[in-house]
Amino acid sequence: xxxxxxxxxxxxxxxxxxxxxxxxxxxxxxxxxxxxxxxxxxxxxxxxxxxxxxxxxxxxxxxxxxxxxxxxxxxxxxxxxxxxxxxxxxxxxxxxxxxxxxxxxxxxxxxxxxxxxxxxxxxxxxxxxxxxxxxxxxxxxxxxxxxxxxxxxxxxxxxxxxxxxxxxxxxxxxxxxxxxxxxxxxxxxxxxxxxxxxxxxxxxxxxxxxxxxxxxxxxxxxxxxxxxxxxxxxxxxxxxxxxxxxxxxxxxxxxxxxxxxxxxxxxxxxxxxxxxxxxxxxxx
Amino acid sequence: xxxxxxxxxxxxxxxxxxxxxxxxxxxxxxxxxxxxxxxxxxxxxxxxxxxxxxxxxxxxxxxxxxxxxxxxxxxxxxxxxxxxxxxxxxxxxxxxxxxxxxxxxxxxxxxxxxxxxxxxxxxxxxxxxxxxxxxxxxxxxxxxxxxxxxxxxxxxxxxxxxxxxxxxxxxxxxxxxxxxxxxxxxxxxxxxxxxxxxxxxxxxxxxxxxxxxxxxxxxxxxxxxxxxxxxxxxxxxxxxxxxxxxxxxxxxxxxxxxxxxxxxxxxxxxxxxxxxxxxxxxxxxxxxxxxxxxxxxxxxxxxxxxxxxxxxxxxxxxxxxxxxxxxxxxxxxxxx
Numbered sequence: 057x058x059x060x061x062x063x064x065x066x067x068x069x070x071x072x073x074x075x076x077x078x079x080x081x082x083x084x085x086x087x088x089x090x091x092x093x094x095x096x097x098x099x100x101x102x103x104x105x106x107x108x109x110x111x112x113x114x115x116x117x118x119x120x121x122x123x124x125x126x127x128x129x130x131x132x133x134x135x136x137x138x139x140x141x142x143x144x145x146x147x148x149x150x151x152x153x154x155x156x157x158x159x160x161x162x163x164x165x166x167x168x169x170x171x172x173x174x175x176x177x178x179x180x181x182x183x184x185x186x187x188x189x190x191x192x193x194x195x196x197x198x199x200x201x202x203x204x205x206x207x208x209x210x211x212x213x214x215x216x217x218x219x220x221x222x223x224x225x226x227x228x229x230x231x232x233x234x235x236x237x238x239x240x241x242x243x244x245x246x247x248x249x250x251x252x253x254x255x256x257x258x259x260x261x262x263x264x265x266x267x268x269x270x271x272x273x274x275x276x277x278x279x280x281x282x283x284x285x286x287x288x289x290x291x292x293x294x295x296x297x298x299x300x301x302x303x304x305x306x307x308x309x310x311x312x313x314x315x316x317x318x319x320x321x322x323x324x325x326x327x328x329x330x331x332x333x334x335x336x337x338x339x340x
Numbered sequence: 341x342x343x344x345x346x347x348x349x350x351x352x353x354x355x356x357x358x359x360x361x362x363x364x365x366x367x368x369x370x371x372x373x374x375x376x377x378x379x380x381x382x383x384x385x386x387x388x389x390x391x392x393x394x395x396x397x398x399x400x401x402x403x404x405x406x407x408x409x410x411x412x413x414x415x416x417x418x419x420x421x422x423x424x425x426x427x428x429x430x431x432x433x434x435x436x437x438x439x440x441x442x443x444x445x446x447x448x449x450x451x452x453x454x455x456x457x458x459x460x461x462x463x464x465x466x467x468x469x470x471x472x473x474x475x476x477x478x479x480x481x482x483x484x485x486x487x488x489x490x491x492x493x494x495x496x497x498x499x500x501x502x503x504x505x506x507x508x509x510x511x512x513x514x515x516x517x518x519x520x521x522x523x524x525x526x527x528x529x530x531x532x533x534x535x536x537x538x539x540x541x542x543x544x545x546x547x548x549x550x551x552x553x554x555x556x557x558x559x560x561x562x563x564x565x566x567x568x569x570x571x572x573x574x575x576x577x578x579x580x581x582x583x584x585x586x587x588x589x590x591x592x593x594x595x596x597x598x599x600x601x602x603x604x605x606x607x608x609x610x611x612x613x614x615x616x617x618x619x620x621x622x623x624x625x626x627x628x629x630x631x632x633x634x635x636x637x638x639x640x641x642x643x644x645x646x647x648x649x650x651x652x653x654x655x656x657x658x659x660x661x662x663x664x665x666x667x668x669x670x671x672x673x674x675x676x
Binding site: 092162320330 | 641644
């Protein structure tokens, strides 16, 4: 096999890791609260800016900045639910979608207002690993590892803890949960916080590789939605698998054509797959 | 008696309407170029928002109208710049293409009952496809830097007019036509059918409504008008850019404006247009270039506030406060 194709495939897998993390967060919130956080990518952006600011301007060590960012974005997720989602839980789903869409605009513009449109980089240069003729960026590898770790932790939380079981149960049957003695509102808040925390973790991983600017959400936001829908909205495993499928399309498409065409292909394939299997490829 | 009551209420509505139209038509005589520029954009975008609301008010919320807008804007522009094809041919072609795309996406969606979240996200993917295609073809389209239309001065053949008054007239007529179409859809049997479909698709099908045909019809109409609006915008601005005329951002902008203005009324989306055009301008003038992004921040915050507190939009809010003359007139007719 062409060595560069192999390199593309490996990079695709590494990219898939972070996308899978994003998809997990989005799917978690949707599965439980039944709202799509259109502004999810912007939450990640907020985390990236937080890390940038703490690390570059206040000189905090990078790990501390990351920790603070994760907690911060978790809080942001909590606030998002409390202030915006909770009041409109009863209205038409489209209103909920649009409310988070409004947040998307708000966060993008706030970032423009506070930080300007310049591309910001935290300047961390991690080594490039050489395996024969293949170059693998260490930050990518790190991101993949951390994403996998996050996914495993999430799985353990959902499977083994009481809270996790309650969250999964609500996702299955919302109305009965009240009868089972579970505080719905509390579960929603906790889920929103976890969703935010996952976004914060994704921010830590992405800030190592990419420059942050107010519109970076547009680079991976739409792809994340597609991945979630492809795997079946709310289906965590589906989203996980779909993330790697999409990332491979992007990586291999980028190898054979160009990165931009590969994205077009990914979206077109998404539309086609939607028609073949509208519920998602691994729907429940 | 009933006819008499009908005709007086009709006249009561038609006269202020005519006065308003006359006032609008006289606007160019009193306004400076800058305000005309704003007015033209409000009218054209209002037309686009109204086209979206044709679908939106029946629960067919598309987050992909950026796709149709982009097609409408770019195809005539590309044909003009590269093949000197007159927009009089280019625009109908673009509209046809948009209608075709709406069919291609709409048919499987409606057949497979892709609705709600899924429909919104599939249409979102569509708008991204168009944006990414425009950007990927940067050798022809100029990519993210956009493309300027080849200018030839005042020309009906090229549909270009440096004088804003001519374009104002065109925009006014087109906008008016959009409102008329809105009323057609509102008054026709299609509306009842679509409302039934929106409430319960299965039941609607059971009583004989051709769900597929109604949904497709309104979708294709909406797509066609949106593409037309995009084409006119391109002809007016003489510059097209993928980020402002296609993709998720403009799709969301369309949805917001229609909802903020109120998509259940004819003038609602236009009010939304006023909101989305005038507010950023006012804020921009107020803040200057000191606080880039302040306007949009306030805009975004207001949008959230709107969705949460005013789901029927500005016009809906006003309408609910107006005296119920229509209801009062209907009562004697019902009891009589």
